[in-house]
Amino acid sequence: MIIITQPAVTDAQIDHIVARIEEFGLRPQVMRGETRVVIGVIGPDDLIRGKPIAAIPGVESVVPVMKPYKLVSQENGSLPPPVSIGGVKIGSGQRVVLISGPCSVESKQQLLSIANSVKNAGARVLRGGAFKPRTSPYSFQGLGEDGLRFLAEARAETGLPIITEIMDTRDLPVIEKYADCLQIGARNMQNFALLKEVGRSRLPVLLKRGLSATINDLLMSAEYVLSEGNPNVLLCERGIRTFETMTRNTLDLNAVPILKAKTRLPVVVDPTHGIGLRDYVPQMALAAVAAGADALMIEVHNEPERARSDGEQALRPEIFTDLVRRIRAVAEAVGREL
Amino acid sequence: MIIITQPAVTDAQIDHIVARIEEFGLRPQVMRGETRVVIGVIGPDDLIRGKPIAAIPGVESVVPVMKPYKLVSQENGSLPPPVSIGGVKIGSGQRVVLISGPCSVESKQQLLSIANSVKNAGARVLRGGAFKPRTSPYSFQGLGEDGLRFLAEARAETGLPIITEIMDTRDLPVIEKYADCLQIGARNMQNFALLKEVGRSRLPVLLKRGLSATINDLLMSAEYVLSEGNPNVLLCERGIRTFETMTRNTLDLNAVPILKAKTRLPVVVDPTHGIGLRDYVPQMALAAVAAGADALMIEVHNEPERARSDGEQALRPEIFTDLVRRIRAVAEAVGREL
Amino acid sequence: MIIITQPAVTDAQIDHIVARIEEFGLRPQVMRGETRVVIGVIGPDDLIRGKPIAAIPGVESVVPVMKPYKLVSQENGSLPPPVSIGGVKIGSGQRVVLISGPCSVESKQQLLSIANSVKNAGARVLRGGAFKPRTSPYSFQGLGEDGLRFLAEARAETGLPIITEIMDTRDLPVIEKYADCLQIGARNMQNFALLKEVGRSRLPVLLKRGLSATINDLLMSAEYVLSEGNPNVLLCERGIRTFETMTRNTLDLNAVPILKAKTRLPVVVDPTHGIGLRDYVPQMALAAVAAGADALMIEVHNEPERARSDGEQALRPEIFTDLVRRIRAVAEAVGREL
C-alpha cells in the first residue's frame, strides 16, 4: 500500500502515520519527493487490507498495491481448471460451450419443446428459471419447485445438464435436489449472504455481473464463493447499465479479455440480456466468441410473443439454429471449436 | 400503453397486433399519422402490464402510459402518512429527523459512547450495523446477534429507537427481536426474496437505493414491500455510481424532489455514503435538507482511524454536533424544524 | 408525437393543449383510456420537431414517434453508398478496411517507418494526428502543419490515403490541402460549429462518438454534417465512459449492429481508444469485426515507450502484423474479406 500525504502535511502528522502503521504490525518506508511525501507500507497483505488508513489526519489518498482478491486470481498459480456442469466442461481453453433455453420455465410442454430444439441445434447445457427475479411484484414470479421438476424431466429426456437461478438462501436444499449448476443473478451479485451459502454447495455457481458492478466487484463476489470452499465459479458478463436508452443494457465485451487475464475462472457471456433486443443478439454472440468467451448463454423461446418474461429478447429456435452455425465459424477462426 | 409500429409495417402485421391485443382482453385504437401507425391499448392496468407486446412482429417500441407502481404512488390518494420508528415520526412534512450512529457496531463501549454523543447532539434514531455487507469476504462482517444486543442496550440507555441492516431472509426473526426498523442495503435493493420477507414484518423498512438503480427501480422495490402488506417504507438516497472517481459515490439529490412528487413515502438522505468523504459530508447534509429530505442518516465514529469499517467517511462527534446546529438553521430557512 | 397528460388533467387543460397543437398547424387526436388521456399529434415532421409541448400545463410527457434524424436514416432509401477515402471504399458490405498509424505524428522518420509497417501488414488507410486534443495544456499538442506535410510525404511513399483530426473551424483550409479524410474527435462530437464547417468540405468525415454520447446523439451530429451538404460521413465507435476503472474507456460494440440497422452510414470501430490497453486491443478488434464493423482504426507505434501520446495503448508493428492475420480469419468467418 502506498500512502500519499496532503501537500501541507506536518512532520508531526507523518510521525503519527508512521506510528499507526507500526502499531498495525507493518513496516513504513517514507519517501520524500520534490513537493510531496509518500509512505510505502510493507507487510503481509492480510494485515494491510481494510485498515482505515485514509482516516488518519494528513493522509490525502491511499493506493493499494496488491489486488483485493486472491483465490480467483490468475496469479494464484496452476492452469485454469475447467468447471464441470453435469459433465460438460467449461473453460478448457478449447471448446466454446453453448448454454440455452427459455428465460422462465412456463410449462412442461414449453420447456421440453425448447430443450429439444436447442439440443438439436448444438447447445450442451439447458437454462431455465423457476424462481424469477422480476423488477415488478406484479410480474410472473416463476413456477417454483414445479419448474425445477420440469427442468429435471427435460434433462432426463435430452441429457442436457441444467442451470437455474437461486434467489433465497432458504432455497438451496430444494434447488440442489434438481440442478446441476446454480445461477446468481445480476441483482444478487452482492447479496453476500447468498454468496456465502452457495459457497458451501457442491454445485458449480454461475455468477452474473451486476448492472453497475466493476470488474473488481465481480471478482470480489466470486472470492466470497471461493473463500467458503467452492472453487467452481463461472463469471458471466450480461450487460451493464449506462446512459444508452436504445438497448436494454450495454453488453461489456471489454470484460472478457480483462477477466481472462486477471482470473483463472471461466468466462461466460450472455448476449441476450446484454443487449436485450433479439435482432442484435446474434452479432453480440459472435463478437463474444471473437473476444474470447468460454461459453455463451442465449435465450430461446418457441413463441416469444406469448412468453411470460423477456419475449422481446428471446430467439426463435430456427434463428438459434442458424446462429450456432455462424458461431461455429467464428470459433474456428479464433482457434476454438464448438 | 402506446404501440409504435415499424416504418415498414404491413396491414397484415397491424391486424395481427390488433388481434393479439383483443386476445389479451384489451381494446386497441389505431391512429394513422403521416408516416407511422400508432396503436393505443385501452383497458385495466393489471391486464396490460407485462404482456410481451414488443415481441410481436411489426412493433417498433412500446410506451407505457401508466406508472408500473401503484401502492407507493402519490396518486394513490390520502396525505402522506408519516412512518414511525419506535415512536419517532418521519415524513410529517414538518420535522427533519436525524438518524445517526456508527457504520458498524464494534463493541458495547464504542456504541454507547457514540449513542450518547449523537443523542446529545440532536439525533433521534440510532443506526448501527450488526450484519455488515462488505465487498470483500476478508473484511469485518459484523458482530451478529451480539451487535443487536448492544444496540438494544444503547436504546435502553439513551431512549433512541434503533435501525439495523438485514441481509438474509433467515435473519428476520432474530433482528425483529431487537430492532425498531429494518434497513435494506443498496446492494440488496433488488434482492426480491428479502423484500418480500420484510414486507411481512411488523417493522418499518428503510430501503436504500441501489448504486445503479433508477428512481423507478427504487419505487418498484418499495412496491414489493408494500404489496406484501407492510406500508411503512422509507426511501433512502445514498449515492449512485457514476464515472466520477474523486468521490466514493455521487449523492443524487435530484432524487429528493422527484421522490417527494411521485410517491407518498418519506425520503431519507444518507450523505455519508453518498459522497463518502468526511470533509464534504456536512455540505451534502445541508443541501439534502434544502432539497426537501424528511430525514438524514449520518455516520459518526468516536475514533475514525480505528474504525472497523468506513472510517474515512465518519464524522467525529464534535463535528456532528456542530453540523446539527447548521442543519437546524437550513431546516428553519425552508420552513421545517429539527 | 404522443402527448401523455397528467393524471389530474382538466378538460380546460386538454382544450388548451388541443388549441395549441392546432395553432402549430398540426392535427390533434384525443384518446381516452381508463385512467389517462393521450393525445396524438399528426402532421409533417418538420412542423412537430422542437415545439415546447412539454411546457404546456397538464402535459406529463411527450413521446416522439418519428426519429429526430432523417438524412442519416436507413429509412432514407437507397442502398448504403460506400464512402471513399482517397479511393479506398468503406462500407461496401464486403470488405473490412484497416486504418492504422500512430496516435500523433512525431517526426517524419517515425511516421514513414510506421506507415511502411502498417501498409505491409495490410492497412489501407494511414492515420496520424497533427493537431492533438489533449486533456492537459501541458501535453504535446501536435506538430501542426509540419505534421500534415509529413503525412502527405508518407502518402506519397506508401500510396495510403491519410486521415487526420481537425479541431478548429479555422484549420479547415490548411487541412484540406493535405488530407483525404477529416476526423472529428470524440470531445468535439457536439462542437456544432465544427460539424457545420466540415459539412461544407469536399472531404469525407470520420465522426467519433463522444464519451457520453448516446447513439441518437451520434446520429444527430452526423445529421449536422449531412444537412450542410456533405454526405460522406463515417461513424466511429471509440469507447464510452462508464464507472469501470480497469480500462481507459468501455468500447461499446452494441453500437455496431444498432448503427448498421438504423443508418446507412459506414461504421468504424477504434478498439485502441476503446479499451485503451494494448494487451486487450487485439481481442476487441476481432470482436468488432464479428459484430459487423466496416472498418477498424488501430494505433501502431514503433517505439511505444517513447511515444509522445498514448504509448500505453499502441501496438508494436509486429503485433499488428500478427493481428491482421487473425482479423482476416474472423472476417472470412462472417462472410467478409480484408
Next chain:
Amino acid sequence: MIIITQPAVTDAQIDHIVARIEEFGLRPQVMRGETRVVIGVIGPDDLIRGKPIAAIPGVESVVPVMKPYKLVSQENGSLPPPVSIGGVKIGSGQRVVLISGPCSVESKQQLLSIANSVKNAGARVLRGGAFKPRTSPYSFQGLGEDGLRFLAEARAETGLPIITEIMDTRDLPVIEKYADCLQIGARNMQNFALLKEVGRSRLPVLLKRGLSATINDLLMSAEYVLSEGNPNVLLCERGIRTFETMTRNTLDLNAVPILKAKTRLPVVVDPTHGIGLRDYVPQMALAAVAAGADALMIEVHNEPERARSDGEQALRPEIFTDLVRRIRAVAEAVGREL
C-alpha cells in the same frame, strides 16, 4: 509518480525501468515489498508529466502523486480572487450571485421583458444565448449578432452585465464587442481550440462541466484557459449524464464542495439544465446554495410554452421572484447573503 510493477517483473525489467527514468532526468527510488516492487519517481513535475511510463515492459500501473493541474489549484496560494462580470463580483465568499435570463434571445421585446423581471426579482447578471448549441441541426440556432445587440440593449436598460455563449473560435471578436462574460457550453468543455482562444480574451469565462466530464477533466479545461493568460474562470456544474431517465440530467452537487476545496475558482451551479424540469428547479437551487455555490444560473421565460428552446425547464417570472426569496433565506442560514 509511483510505478507499480507486474507480479512477475524481472530484475532486467526493473533495471530497464530505472534506466528509462534516469534518461528522463528523474530520480527513481526502488521499494521492495513482500510480493511487489514499487518504484517512486522523484523530480520536477513538469518533467514527469506525460511520459509514457505505462508503456514500459514490466509496469503494471502508474499512480500520479501530483495533481495534473496547477494554476487552478487551491494549493496555488493566495486567497480566492473573486471574478468580476461587468463589476459584479462572484466568489467573494460572502455574496451568492444570481444569474438569470432566457435560454435563447428570441426577440428584443422578449429579452427586455425577461431582463426587467429578473432584475426586479434580484438577479445581478443577465444570461441569454445568441449562438445556440442544439443537438439537432433542425432546431432554432439562435439570432447571432442580432441577439448580441439585443443583449447589449437589455444591459443598457437594466444595468445588468451580460453573459452569452461562444461556440466558434471565429466568433470571439464579435462577441467581445458586446458581452461581459463568455460562456463555454458543456458540449464544448473539451473543445481545446476554443479554450485556448478564450484564454486570450480580456473577458471572464464561465466554463460549464461536460456531461461526462470528471471533476478533474473540468479543472484541466480551466487550466487551458488560465495557461493562456486569462485568470478569470468560473466553473459551472450543470448536470452530468447518468442512467437516470426521469430527469434530463443529474445535477451533481457533490462537485460543489469538492471544487471549493480543490480550486480557488468560483463555483456556479445551473439547476435549470441540471435537473431539466421546471417543477424541481427551485429545490435544486436551494440545495446548491446550501452546498456552497458562489452563484446560481437559472433560466426564466415569460412564456415557456412558446419558447424556442428549453421551454419545459424555464421558470415563469413570478415563480423566480418567489424562489429568490427562498434562496435568500437559505443563503442567510449558511452565513451568506444575496
